[in-house]
Amino acid sequence: MMMSGIASPSPRRRKRKRSGWRGVLYIAPAMALVTVFFVLPVLFTVWMSLHKWPLLGKPAWIGLGNYVRMVSDARFMTALGFTAYYTIIVTIAIFAVAFPLAIFVEKQRPLVSAYRTIIFLPVVVGLASASLLWVWLANVDSGLIAPLMQRLGLTNGRINLLADFDTAFLTIIVMVVWKIAGFTMIILLTGLQAIPAELTEAARIDGARRWQRFRYLTLPLMRRTMALALILSVTGSILAFDQFYIMTSGGPQNRMISVVYYIFNQSFVSFNLGYGAALSIALLAILVAISIFQLWLLKVGDERP
Amino acid sequence: MQSGSRQEEEWKVLKRLLAATTLAYGLGLSVASAETISMWVRSGIGESFKEVVKAYNAAGEDKVELTEVPFSELVQKYATAIAGGQAPDALSLDLIYTPAFAAAGQLEDLSDWAKSLSYFNSLSPSHVRLGTYEDKIYGLPLSVETSIFAWNKDLYRKAGLDPEKAPKTWEEIAANAEKIRALGGDTYGFYFSGGGCGGCMIFTFTPLVWGAGADILSADSKTATLDTPQMRKAVDIYRDLVAKDTVPAGSASDNGVNFLSFTNGKIGQQSIGAFAIGTLVTQHPEIDFGVTLIPGVDGKPSSFAGGDNFVVTKGTPKLEAVKKFLEFTYSMEGQKIMAKYGSLPTRGDIADQVLDGLDPRLKVGIEAIAVAKTPYTLQFNDLINSSNGPWATFINAAIYGDDVDGAFSNAQAEMQSIIDAGQ
Numbered sequence: 001m002m003m004s005g006i007a008s009p010s011p012r013r014r015k016r017k018r019s020g021w022r023g024v025l026y027i028a029p030a031m032a033l034v035t036v037f038f039v040l041p042v043l044f045t046v047w048m049s050l051h052k053w054p055l056l057g058k059p060a061w062i063g064l065g066n067y068v069r070m071v072s073d074a075r076f077m078t079a080l081g082f083t084a085y086y087t088i089i090v091t092i093a094i095f096a097v098a099f100p101l102a103i104f105v106e107k108q109r110p111l112v113s114a115y116r117t118i119i120f121l122p123v124v125v126g127l128a129s130a131s132l133l134w135v136w137l138a139n140v141d142s143g144l145i146a147p148l149m150q151r152l153g154l155t156n157g158r159i160n161l162l163a164d165f166d167t168a169f170l171t172i173i174v175m176v177v178w179k180i181a182g183f184t185m186i187i188l189l190t191g192l193q194a195i196p197a198e199l200t201e202a203a204r205i206d207g208a209r210r211w212q213r214f215r216y217l218t219l220p221l222m223r224r225t226m227a228l229a230l231i232l233s234v235t236g237s238i239l240a241f242d243q244f245y246i247m248t249s250g251g252p253q254n255r256m257i258s259v260v261y262y263i264f265n266q267s268f269v270s271f272n273l274g275y276g277a278a279l280s281i282a283l284l285a286i287l288v289a290i291s292i293f294q295l296w297l298l299k300v301g302d303e304r305p
Numbered sequence: 306m307q308s309g310s311r312q313e314e315e316w317k318v319l320k321r322l323l324a325a326t327t328l329a330y331g332l333g334l335s336v337a338s339a340e341t342i343s344m345w346v347r348s349g350i351g352e353s354f355k356e357v358v359k360a361y362n363a364a365g366e367d368k369v370e371l372t373e374v375p376f377s378e379l380v381q382k383y384a385t386a387i388a389g390g391q392a393p394d395a396l397s398l399d400l401i402y403t404p405a406f407a408a409a410g411q412l413e414d415l416s417d418w419a420k421s422l423s424y425f426n427s428l429s430p431s432h433v434r435l436g437t438y439e440d441k442i443y444g445l446p447l448s449v450e451t452s453i454f455a456w457n458k459d460l461y462r463k464a465g466l467d468p469e470k471a472p473k474t475w476e477e478i479a480a481n482a483e484k485i486r487a488l489g490g491d492t493y494g495f496y497f498s499g500g501g502c503g504g505c506m507i508f509t510f511t512p513l514v515w516g517a518g519a520d521i522l523s524a525d526s527k528t529a530t531l532d533t534p535q536m537r538k539a540v541d542i543y544r545d546l547v548a549k550d551t552v553p554a555g556s557a558s559d560n561g562v563n564f565l566s567f568t569n570g571k572i573g574q575q576s577i578g579a580f581a582i583g584t585l586v587t588q589h590p591e592i593d594f595g596v597t598l599i600p601g602v603d604g605k606p607s608s609f610a611g612g613d614n615f616v617v618t619k620g621t622p623k624l625e626a627v628k629k630f631l632e633f634t635y636s637m638e639g640q641k642i643m644a645k646y647g648s649l650p651t652r653g654d655i656a657d658q659v660l661d662g663l664d665p666r667l668k669v670g671i672e673a674i675a676v677a678k679t680p681y682t683l684q685f686n687d688l689i690n691s692s693n694g695p696w697a698t699f700i701n702a703a704i705y706g707d708d709v710d711g712a713f714s715n716a717q718a719e720m721q722s723i724i725d726a727g728q
Contacts, residue, residue, distance in 0.1 A: 055384045056409035140554045141491070163500070165555035187435065249501045249560040249692040253702045257693060268381060269691045 053274030054246040066278035079262040087237035098184035106192045119265045120182040131246035134175040191225025332502040340626040341367040346397040347376040353648035383673030394621040400435045400614040401685040407438035417440040427654035431610035431679040446651040451608045451673035458593040460573045471597035474604045482551035485573035494551035496572045502561035503697035509576035513539040516601020526682040529720035538602040577671030583647025596669045610677035695719040
């Protein structure tokens with residue numbers, strides 16, 4: 001935090017200048033890492049996106065050709081539509097599960113740390129491993145879910161969950177919620193715990209009911225935490241790839257191709273690295289725009305909470 | 306052709322063993338005159354080639370240093386290696402990729418040397434055709450696999466069918482499938498990987514239309530010709546098999562992992578690859594099976610000729626040593642080793658002698674070569690193999706979907722647009 005003073009400007013300014021240089025020195029390692037591992041690759045991707053860049057053979061400059069192609073690429077638009085659909089559904093599902101869980105494990109009660117650990121456990125599993133596990137669970141012949149439902153008499157015969165869009169999509173949503181909700185829960189938990197107990201106490205004395213306390217006290221104070229959880233969840237969902245690649249190979253009749261999946265296919269199946277790079281840049285722009293919009297929506301930039 | 310995860314595990318172990326042996330060979334090889342060729346081979350093509358290399362390293366002066374690369378990453382890895390100047394001298398390449406690699410200008414022209422071989426004309430014609438680009442030969446056959454039809458004799462007996470009578474038409478196959486399914490439980494009459502495994506289905510399903518004289522691409526591979534009466538009939542045959550519950554439900558989402566379901570002993574009939582004969586004989590001796598050619602929709606058989614081509618990286622300094630090694634592979638000794646481990650002979654002129662004393666069912670694989678086809682296109686990955694390509698999508702939509710006409714028109718249009726975009 002900067003100290004602001006008006007009384008004696010000249011020595012203060014010198015001091016501020018010196019501390020400014022020191023600040024630059026402190027962040028230099030971080031800046032170097034960001035430059036080498038983010039800025040330079042992005043610039044190189046931009047450079048690639050302006051070429052017809054096959055995996056084998058020589059790249060050729062085509063200017064904005066890849067971007068022009070993108071606008072009329074129906075498959076890219078379908079992938080964008082599916083990704084948006086998935087992001088909305090899965091984010092709502094994750095929050096609907098994670099928020100009650102966070103409230104549940106916030107209070108001190110017997111075995112609460114055991115609950116926290118159990119709920120958090122799936123987060124530790126890699127997404128690819130989790131997908132493979134669920135492929136087996138959902139396998140119609142040797143899995144768990146379909147034979148179990150048949151045995152319980154819920155379905156007439158065995159249903160191949162991954163062969164139909166709706167059931168396959170539902171399976172993936174359940175898998176992702178199982179895998180991610182614990183992480184979102186922990187973030188929300190830190191937000192809940194940061195609310196001073198005195199405030200809740202005062203509200204209770206003033207006669208606020210449980211729902212009122214939640215709506216007018218907890219939620220506003222949780223805004224920053226929610227923004228963080230929301231951005232992480234939305235960004236993660238937009239970049240989703242593993243689950244579709246591993247669990248459904250793009251889904252029944254290609255109906256589960258996310259944007260990243262499409263970029264992967266263009267780059268490494270069709271070997272159009274240039275077009276893949278252009279799509280990546282477009283996705284980056286979309287992600288930045290969405291993140292700015294979310295921060296604005298939750299007014300995180302404001303000083304007052 | 307396909308490699309399941311268990312197989313991949315085996316590969317990993319083998320790879321490590323192999324690395325250890327190559328290292329051992331490398332250390333013993335300080336003798337100056339001999340050369341060491343570096344060579345890549347894709348995973349999933351069986352043991353045969355590795356055994357040939359072993360024999361060559363044990364006998365000859367030159368050594369071959371083999372690196373195994375997962376088949377799905379071979380193209381990327383090879384391209385990166387070329388860019389970095391680390392490319393191997395030679396490569397065992399899925400033959401369908403040879404045109405694309407040759408077109409990219411990365412392969413050595415072998416025309417003169419190949420034509421000087423006395424047995425050039427008896428080399429597997431599909432492989433040589435795929436290895437030829439603009440009248441120059443860049444690839445020569447290394448391993449040959451054809452698709453064939455297999456039936457489980459035990460299940461035939463249980464279902465009251467004659468186990469020695471090979472089905473000749475799809476009407477027969479469908480009738481048999483129903484009888485086998487009637488055994489109940491988890492015994493099924495037929496199997497195919499219908500969940501977006503383009504590679505499996507081009508291998509086992511297109512012979513139905515090839516046998517009847519149709520094809521999915523025009524001869525110059527510039528027009529998609531998917532929507533033919535023959536293909537309609539083939540789709541109907543498979544739809545009918547599914548509708549009569551003769552195919553396990555898992556088929557609809559099998560992306561190729563369970564391609565060898567026949568080996569579990571509960572599938573009555575399936576179109577598989579000739580490599581699988583070796584697998585069945587050595588690893589599943591309990592399964593009593595017969596093989597025959599895959600009938601076309603009107604009964605005339607056909608097959609897909611797959612396997613690998615041998616290609617040489619452009620500008621390699623060890624060209625002479627590479628040629629010497631390939632000549633060894635084509636020798637009677639080399640061919641015998643290949644055949645013993647499941648690869649069909651690449652030389653038609655000595656095929657009978659090579660197969661002498663081996664499992665007689667391999668002969669069916671050889672017969673298939675004569676009627677076999679392979680699509681020639683620079684866009685094989687995009688059109689056929691990609692699990693999100695038009696062919697894989699078409700298979701799932703046409704056989705398992707509700708809108709067959711839509712599946713045909715969508716796939717036809719998308720294939721054509723991919724072909725046009727690639728011109």
